[in-house]
Amino acid sequence: MEKYIGIDISKATLDLYDGDKSYKVGNNREGFTFIRKLAKDKKDLVLIFEPTGVYAHSLISYCKQQHIRAVIVGSKEARDYARSIKQRSKTDKIDAKVLYRYQTQVDPSTITIPTLDTRMIRITQRRNVYDKYQHTITQLRNLIEATHKEDKTLIRSLQKQIASLEQSADTLLKEIENLLVEDEGNQTALENLQTIPGIGKKSAVALLLEFMRHPHAKSNEMVALMGLDPVLRDSGVFKGKSRISKQGGKHLRQKLYMATIVAIKHNDRLKHFYERLVSHGKPKMVALLAAMRKLLRIAFALVKNNEPYRALV
The missing domain is CATH 3.30.420 (Nucleotidyltransferase; domain 5)
Structure with a gap:
């Protein structure tokens, strides 16, 4: 027993x-x-x-x-x-x-005897540092915005720090990609993700890492883990209003947001979906968030089914 x-x-x-x-x-x-x-x-x-x-x-x-x-x-x-x-x-x-x-x-x-995936540990450690770099870069950019424009010495100093961190972040991302593609299946998944109009290499790597962190998740669970699931606000002036939960990683949501901006212009499936929602009276931001969820589900399905994106015909 x-x-x-x-x-x-x-x-x-x-x-x-x-x-x-x-x-x-x-x-x-x-x-x-x-x-x-x-x-x-x-x-x-x-x-x-x-x-x-x-x-x-x-x-x-x-x-x-x-x-x-x-x-x-x-x-x-x-x-x-x-x-x-x-x-x-x-x-x-x-x-x-x-x-x-x-x-x-x-x-x-x-119920199994667990194993320690050293390659995944190396990937996770680099991803954590990469996320810290991105967070610091955002903070420095905000400092530049808050700095008096005449203080060019301070602004140049902040810009140099940003450039250095961006270079370090790019190096880490390349290391993460190299570790990922040691597995042939991951190489195929990255290639399939990049067949989606709007998804570039950085977004593909970020999405694949998130999917790998939750290997047993279903599509709707992945939406929730990314913090894109709508939650009801039912208090005060916000009674009956909804918003996204924002439970997931902020930087990954930002990448998906930028990818969706591109996708609703160049990806026929996402473009038609977004325009239909707007034409039915949905606020543009609500329609954009819905398009983000749809893009995430498409990406998730491609990785799960091991297939490239197929455009509408």
Whole structure:
């Protein structure tokens, strides 16, 4: 009989819950050994945890070495489950209990010995730095906008910093692309994405990375993960109004926004879709957001079905 352990992972510690008792141990070999001893036979042990970046790598490696099974739950799935059981409080101890209770949602076929994909780790690390660079570039551009135009010395200094960061970001993006195309399937996916009018190489790389982060997501789930799902605002002067959730990565949404601007001019399918919404009285921004969602779904379908874009005939 399976012995489930819910684990909330932090940098230095692990919060555990085994159905009877809570524990806090170190995120280290000693802590992992403690977990191992919670079951009489390690073959019965099933760990449930979120893949919290580098903090989870040591635990995943230990599971692989010791042949311990695990269920790795995506952050969104964990949040949605917590809401479904009306668990609004959030502490490390409570999160471990929520993850323990998540066993009721587990498909037995997903209980496997986890592996650490070192290539994906390298890609993720570079992507995180790339996103930081993009965030800093945006901040510096905003500083230029807020700087008195006569202060040319300061403006030149900021522009030099932007140029340096852009060069570093381009180098990282190339490294990410090289790591991606080591897998022939990723090479094909990038090529297929770039057959969509409006999607260039940078947008293709960004989209593929996002799809790879959520390999089991469906089209609508991908829209939500990108923060493009509409949510209702129902308070005060905004009663009955809707907006996008903006839960996903801002920089990827910006790339998709720019790609959609191009697409509604040069992509017949998106152009007709956008113009039809506007002609039916939808505000242009609402129509544009709908076109962004449609473009994302098209890109997602091409990668899932391993096929290039086909224009309307």
